[in-house]
Amino acid sequence: MNDISQQYLADAREVVIAGKLLLQGYTVSRPLSGACRYDLIAEKDGRFIKIQVKSLKRDSTYKNSPLPYPVYVLEAYSLNPVNGQKKGYTRMEVDVIVGYNHEEDCFAAVPLDDFKGKLSAVVHAKEGTRFQYFNSWQALSEV
Template identity: 30%
Template structure:
């Protein structure tokens, strides 16, 4: 078994344990083809959870939202939908985090911030403290919805002139001719990189 597989299993079991510690029953699917890793029964509210391994970044930690499956043409990667799962879950530095999939739709990865970069507007940051397991469970139990602001990503020249705007990081990468460029664009958006592929990439609230 590869180290990556071992780490994935370890993270999955750790996440399940955090739910169980809080008196929440978890159920694991029999089929290996389910999009989710387990179901959490939160006061009778069943939620589909997909576990992801967190990777350290300068301002916090990054989580990939991609699903990989084999086809006759090789491995294929897709993002998850709200029909497939309800939350992403991970463990980072002994803290469990729960992230609603609806907040990261269309993104191949996202960063939860522990150490905010002053160059990035505060309202654009996904603060890790807002996605701890306890906080998200409380939102579910009280029926409180987190504000889900819609954003756009502006592709700008070095002088700040907006060249174009996009709804997802994938669209940004495609505008540069290659989907693999998405990772560097993501780093630029989150402030850990100044520019990517000759442009500044700035996330802003979508105008009404």
């Protein structure tokens, strides 16, 4: 996938996540403006949830870990292309951060509140920190 631009990968992540949400019975909308701080809105039973879609990456600090399952890192910020400054999301802007990993076809949906003001959070694939959000839409019922 090295020859695919980062923008195409970001667009593909949004489409994949939208498809997964549709399969769960959500109506999914996408804003017309790129100036929005969220990528998707998921609606079900009259509840609207603002979703920011990110890349879900293996956490390199767990590379040599004895854990029998992978640990991922999910980032909850945007990057200013001019000065490289990171800007976190607020609860007014986004309800849930969803990370998707193309290579492993897995995702994690974590409520923004669970980041507790930090710009990233780890997600364990099994029994560990935020494991309940791995390949699960539980976060959408928590916001």
